[in-house]
Every structure is written in C-alpha cells, then in structure tokens.
Amino acid sequence: MTAKRERLKLGILASGRGTNLQAILNAIDAGSLAADARLVITNKPGALAADRAIDAGVPHQLLNHRDYENRLAFDAALVRALRAVGAEWVVLAGFMRLLTPVFIDAFAGRTINIHPSLLPAFPGVNAQKQAVDYGVRLTGCTVHFVDKGTDTGPIIAQRAIEVRQADDPDSLAARLLPVENDLLVDVLRWIAAGRVGLHDRRVTISAESPE
Numbered sequence: 001m002t003a004k005r006e007r008l009k010l011g012i013l014a015s016g017r018g019t020n021l022q023a024i025l026n027a028i029d030a031g032s033l034a035a036d037a038r039l040v041i042t043n044k045p046g047a048l049a050a051d052r053a054i055d056a057g058v059p060h061q062l063l064n065h066r067d068y069e070n071r072l073a074f075d076a077a078l079v080r081a082l083r084a085v086g087a088e089w090v091v092l093a094g095f096m097r098l099l100t101p102v103f104i105d106a107f108a109g110r111t112i113n114i115h116p117s118l119l120p121a122f123p124g125v126n127a128q129k130q131a132v133d134y135g136v137r138l139t140g141c142t143v144h145f146v147d148k149g150t151d152t153g154p155i156i157a158q159r160a161i162e163v164r165q166a167d168d169p170d171s172l173a174a175r176l177l178p179v180e181n182d183l184l185v186d187v188l189r190w191i192a193a194g195r196v197g198l199h200d201r202r203v204t205i206s207a208e209s210p211e
C-alpha cells in the first residue's frame, strides 16, 4: 500500500489579468489538481487576478511593492505572508517583479514560473513581440524553476505553437495563452504527484505511477 500523498500547499503570485491563476483555481475546483491555494498575492492595486481569487473564495493579499523601501523588504514581506499560511510551493503566474535571493532562497527548488516563449529564446518582457520581431516560425511557452537570473532557471516543460505570417504580438499572445494555462496546470499535477525532481539544475519527470 502506498501512503496517501499530501495536497500541494500553493502560494500564487500574480500582477495582472490572472488567466493562469484562474486555470489553477479551476483545476483545483474541478478536482483535477490535488492542491490547495493557500494564498494569492497581488502586487498592483486593481489587478484582475485579485478579483479572481476573491470570487473563488481563496485568501488574497495585496502587497504593493511601492509600499516597501526596496526589493529586499518587499521580498521579505512576500516570504512572511507565504510562510504564515504554510505555503510550500510558489507559482509565479504572471508576476511582473524580479525576485531577490531573499525570496529565491526561501523557496529554492519550490518556485515555478510560466514564461511565454521557448526559453532560452526571448527571456524578459514582451516575449511574444520578441518572437514576432525576430521572425521565428515556432514559439511557445516554458514552465521552469525560478533561480537568480531572469527566466534562466531549470526547465520543467515546454509547449510549442506555430507563428503565422499574419501574426502580430497580440494575436500570437492570444493563441499562446490557453496553451500556457494548460501547461502550467499539467506541471502542477506532475509536482502534486511527486513526479518532478530537481538535482544540480537537471529536471527529471518520472513516469506516472499506475495507482
């Protein structure tokens, strides 16, 4: 008999629209992701992501980075809030702030990010515009562990889509978004099932167990 695995205790950080957050909340609600959203933190007043958390009955805090003296103080507040609710894994779901080692070290190997390109191509902001401007024929999205660089952490999973001749950054972003939402939830399912390993920057995904 195998011991019953605990549900993932998630903290989710978002800055804006929150479709990735919504995908996570929907999957939890549908019973297809064995996780509890312990806390959603937004850092910008008026972010739609906050409404999504509140509508789902998930605890939410606005921690406005402008209220803190510097990045370190803001990151320390994030860590305190997440620890206070017992969050063990953190998802950056459209969180548009660079994190310092104060945060990264506190949740090392337990923080993941979704990025709208096939890393290492097009890190940073406006990845879809970077892809259109460069003229690549394929782009996609990446879920990776967060390390101290910008979008440089060990890659867990990627999904590709075609860039069409007629695409502009907005049409490409719109077509990519549902792919991102699905990939992020899939990766969380693998983590919840204990299938994702990280050793010396190498990610392993073990086979699904038959239980």
Ligand code: GRF
Residues within 6 Å of the ligand: 014, 015, 016, 017, 018, 019, 020, 021, 093, 094, 095, 114, 115, 116, 180
């Ligand atoms: C997504 O494109 C994500 O890849 C990027 O920021 C965007 C967030 O979208 N990091 P949403 O707020 O989850 O709708």
